[in-house]
Amino acid sequence: MKNRKIYLGIGILLSITVVIFIGINVIISERREKKMNIDGKNKENMKLVFEDDFNENGAPNKEKWRYDIGGSGWGNDEKQCYTDELSNAKVQDGKLIITANKEKYAFNEYTSARLLTKDSWCYGRFEIRAKLPKGVGTWPAIWMMPENSDYGAWPQSGELDIMEHVGFDQGTIHATAHSLKYYWKANTQKTAQIKVDNVDTxxxxYAMEWRPNKIDFFVDNQKYFTTEYDPITDKEEKWKSWPYDKPFHLILNIAVGGSWGGQKGIDDSIFPQAMEVDYVRVYDLGIKK
Structure with a gap:
């Protein structure tokens, strides 16, 4: 009888241990799955299709990048002239460094750089690790524009802003989707903001996951903004509210001043200011085009 009680006690103890072990593993598994779904880091079904780790010093890789050049204001009353000079864009110590300088160039008082990928993509995860400039008058951006204007001139063919930051509002990161129906000049753009510490140090x-009818935006794997196509609200032709079914290229730049970045003026004492980019990665999500 005594032995039976001992065996029974051992059996109960083992059963409890197994249940606890299984329970803990289920909780861990659920938490891991939840985290992976929330933070956008589940890349099991993603394929890396573009990467630049900026490991070769000198000019940006000509096989991967091209430049916008000029100082026409770029539709935003920007004050810089974009150049292809090494003083404005170079690769050094494992980073792409885009620098805005206070210097006369052509008819402008500032210079900077605006780089565009030679490749373009329709859908995917776009991931950029970067450190931003600081100071009133700076306007760094990581964004995407359509390779072709299939639906017409801006904003008809769309624009996707993965990250924008204006120096007079330090630490506020903006993400925005523009279309004919929703864009900033009409004050109808779909947008969101998140406060991020130490963006300049x-x-x-900064990441975006783009799917056929849904786009998610992240900072440090925290999703803070989602925009979706709504066939009920947007009953007219789909492209007017959702032109995001064509290839877009990626853009990295620092603007100086401008209609938004220059709302509080430009502090000339801050220059030069740089955006440093550790890497750029693009993943295919396995979505059929």
């Missing part, structure tokens, strides 16, 4: 990962 630490690297942060």
């Amino acid at each position: 630490e690297f942060h990962v």
